[in-house]
Amino acid sequence: MKETKEGYPFLMACRRKPTPYTPIWLMRQAGRYMKEYRGLRKKYSFLEMCKSPELVAKVTLLPIEKFKLDAAIIFSDILIPLEPMGVEFEFAKGEGPVFHHPVREMKDVQRLRVIEPEEETSFLMRAIQIVRKELEGKVPLIGFSGAPFTLASYIIEGGHSNNYVLTKGIMYQNRAAWNALMEKISEVLIRYLNAQIRAGVQALQLFDSWAGCLSPADYEEYVLPYSKKVIDGVNKSVPLIHFATSNSTLLELMRRAGGDVIGVDWRVDIGEAWARLGYDVAVQGNLDPVILFGPVSLIEKEVKRILGRVEGRPGHIFNLGHGILPNTPVDHVAALIDAVHQYSSK
Amino acid sequence: MKETKEGYPFLMACRRKPTPYTPIWLMRQAGRYMKEYRGLRKKYSFLEMCKSPELVAKVTLLPIEKFKLDAAIIFSDILIPLEPMGVEFEFAKGEGPVFHHPVREMKDVQRLRVIEPEEETSFLMRAIQIVRKELEGKVPLIGFSGAPFTLASYIIEGGHSNNYVLTKGIMYQNRAAWNALMEKISEVLIRYLNAQIRAGVQALQLFDSWAGCLSPADYEEYVLPYSKKVIDGVNKSVPLIHFATSNSTLLELMRRAGGDVIGVDWRVDIGEAWARLGYDVAVQGNLDPVILFGPVSLIEKEVKRILGRVEGRPGHIFNLGHGILPNTPVDHVAALIDAVHQYSSK
Numbered sequence: 001m002k003e004t005k006e007g008y009p010f011l012m013a014c015r016r017k018p019t020p021y022t023p024i025w026l027m028r029q030a031g032r033y034m035k036e037y038r039g040l041r042k043k044y045s046f047l048e049m050c051k052s053p054e055l056v057a058k059v060t061l062l063p064i065e066k067f068k069l070d071a072a073i074i075f076s077d078i079l080i081p082l083e084p085m086g087v088e089f090e091f092a093k094g095e096g097p098v099f100h101h102p103v104r105e106m107k108d109v110q111r112l113r114v115i116e117p118e119e120e121t122s123f124l125m126r127a128i129q130i131v132r133k134e135l136e137g138k139v140p141l142i143g144f145s146g147a148p149f150t151l152a153s154y155i156i157e158g159g160h161s162n163n164y165v166l167t168k169g170i171m172y173q174n175r176a177a178w179n180a181l182m183e184k185i186s187e188v189l190i191r192y193l194n195a196q197i198r199a200g201v202q203a204l205q206l207f208d209s210w211a212g213c214l215s216p217a218d219y220e221e222y223v224l225p226y227s228k229k230v231i232d233g234v235n236k237s238v239p240l241i242h243f244a245t246s247n248s249t250l251l252e253l254m255r256r257a258g259g260d261v262i263g264v265d266w267r268v269d270i271g272e273a274w275a276r277l278g279y280d281v282a283v284q285g286n287l288d289p290v291i292l293f294g295p296v297s298l299i300e301k302e303v304k305r306i307l308g309r310v311e312g313r314p315g316h317i318f319n320l321g322h323g324i325l326p327n328t329p330v331d332h333v334a335a336l337i338d339a340v341h342q343y344s345s346k
Numbered sequence: 347m348k349e350t351k352e353g354y355p356f357l358m359a360c361r362r363k364p365t366p367y368t369p370i371w372l373m374r375q376a377g378r379y380m381k382e383y384r385g386l387r388k389k390y391s392f393l394e395m396c397k398s399p400e401l402v403a404k405v406t407l408l409p410i411e412k413f414k415l416d417a418a419i420i421f422s423d424i425l426i427p428l429e430p431m432g433v434e435f436e437f438a439k440g441e442g443p444v445f446h447h448p449v450r451e452m453k454d455v456q457r458l459r460v461i462e463p464e465e466e467t468s469f470l471m472r473a474i475q476i477v478r479k480e481l482e483g484k485v486p487l488i489g490f491s492g493a494p495f496t497l498a499s500y501i502i503e504g505g506h507s508n509n510y511v512l513t514k515g516i517m518y519q520n521r522a523a524w525n526a527l528m529e530k531i532s533e534v535l536i537r538y539l540n541a542q543i544r545a546g547v548q549a550l551q552l553f554d555s556w557a558g559c560l561s562p563a564d565y566e567e568y569v570l571p572y573s574k575k576v577i578d579g580v581n582k583s584v585p586l587i588h589f590a591t592s593n594s595t596l597l598e599l600m601r602r603a604g605g606d607v608i609g610v611d612w613r614v615d616i617g618e619a620w621a622r623l624g625y626d627v628a629v630q631g632n633l634d635p636v637i638l639f640g641p642v643s644l645i646e647k648e649v650k651r652i653l654g655r656v657e658g659r660p661g662h663i664f665n666l667g668h669g670i671l672p673n674t675p676v677d678h679v680a681a682l683i684d685a686v687h688q689y690s691s692k
């Protein structure tokens with residue numbers, strides 16, 4: 001949606017300013033559910049796409065051209081800064097990322113490099129510049145990174161994990177290596193996110209996708225200080241959204257770590273979550289991505305329910321509680337966006 | 347632990363009666379972490395073991411012989427009642443259960459049978475009788491089943507699922523088939539659990555392992571009435587533990603569905619969880635299973651922390667927040683049990 005004289009609804013909501021309607025964007029809005037995206041993926045690998053500024057720009061803009069979304073998010077992956085740090089990985093067919101030399105002890109941490117993002121992830125910075133230009137001010141652009149815990153768990157486990165036994169093993173048993181790893185990742189993320197701001201992103205999201213595997217006590221002790229360090233280290237000129245999944249018991253602690261907006265997944269009532277967080281922070285969420293497979297009448301009912309729970313309070317950004325799923329019907333996405341705009345219009 | 351003149355500590359805690367120490371048992375306490383179990387699994391398939399009363403009895407007793415646990419739980423699987431209902435499945439190597447004819451519409455529901463558990467799962471009832479005899483009153487025996495949602499999701503998805511798109515699809519779009527399926531499963535579970543009581547179990551646990559994928563609103567609308575129906579339909583002569591994982595936002599609703607004890611996973615502080623549930627229900631939990639991979643000093647620290655959070659209030663049963671993991675060190679299990687008994691002794 002075009003900027004009003006007060007500013008972009010998405011950015012205004014991040015700052016808890018009243019907006020003419022509730023802004024909406026969708027995690028993974030440029031993704032496999034779009035046939036244009038699937039078409040490109042037939043020609044290029046996922047990492048080829050992430051590393052080509054032109055393809056990143058093209059994919060980032062796909063959903064903006066198709067839907068009345070209130071923000072664009074740069075097409076990339078949370079693992080992108082890891083390769084220049086010295087953690088090589090590949091996307092094995094159907095298996096997700098696989099790391100060939102996972103980090104397991106202090107000497108592994110010591111060989112990780114603190115990167116210069118403007119040079120070593122220049123493709124991303126270039127893509128941000130292209131997208132800003134091509135958007136011509138239509139909607140603001142969001143940059144992002146993984147949070148320290150989520151990135152640490154990937155490079156320790158060597159890929160996706162069910163129980164995070166190795167990650168928690170290092171956390172519990174090799175505190176020095178854990179701290180050194182989290183310090184190094186945090187330093188990289190501060191540089192990486194600030195470089196994205198310099199390149200032109202107008203908001204940031206920190207994805208702590210796997211933090212939901214932690215007890216609140218462990219999150220507080222082993223993770224919160226590093227997420228806080230990253231958020232504190234990022235230039236405050238743009239708002240930051242702090243997101244995790246399965247995080248309903250971590251909300252207050254995530255709030256303490258920081259962020260202008262706290263992302264809320266679908267497993268918690270957003271009205272209760274906001275009351276717990278306090279109304280001096282904005283919230284984002286919280287539609288179950290699976291609802292988009294339902295009939296439009298169900299989508300509309302859920303939109304009304306969620307909007308009802310936040311009671312028109314300024315500072316709500318509509319989104320899914322997690323990324324949009326691959327087979328989501330495209331016309332249901334359009335119906336969702338229309339419903340949010342329509343039912344929230346003042 | 348032997349029955350005191352007041353009764354078994356485990357059963358007393360289920361009824362919120364004071365106990366000389368906090369009783370403990372472990373979900374999957376008879377499992378792959380024990381070399382005796384792995385030895386048997388080399389000779390028999392998992393389902394062969396579940397269906398032989400003698401092997402069920404033997405496996406059930408393994409951890410009781412080895413550790414000072416306060417309860418035994420019958421060795422079985424939540425999927426066992428599904429086969430006689432007409433839902434055939436097998437355990438594919440390394441993949442978990444695979445159902446060859448998943449339930450997707452009303453006609454699939456209609457062909458499901460309501461079973462006679464005493465006849466059609468007679469091996470389990472016979473095993474319960476054998477275990478009770480061999481235990482000679484040493485510790486009480488727990489029986490169990492899956493809860494309606496968790497069983498429905500297995501037979502709809504055809505196995506394990508990441509996003510429960512098919513399950514929620516039926517929930518949202520074919521309410522008649524969903525209701526009919528949940529009704530039928532509930533009826534089977536009432537019969538199955540009451541048959542276990544008649545065979546001799548002294549407590550029950552209802553596992554709603556996958557309910558944590560639901561929003562509270564969906565749990566309340568589509569699931570709670572059936573879990574409640576099952577719990578209401580089970581003979582009240584034995585206490586019932588109502589357990590789910592990733593359930594911190596569902597606690598109040600699970601309480602409403604019923605149970606003498608509510609199982610609490612590790613992602614929520616057990617002190618806060620109990621305050622939310624109310625002190626007129628007992629609680630079980632909530633050690634992160636991964637803590638058992640840590641050094642004994644960490645296990646002891648966590649035991650003290652959890653015991654501290656429940657403040658010596660009668661009605662706490664110590665357990666993990668989920669099943670014990672396959673490679674858990676056996677001597678750490680012994681150290682955990684000792685720590686719980688020692689630090690909670692009055």
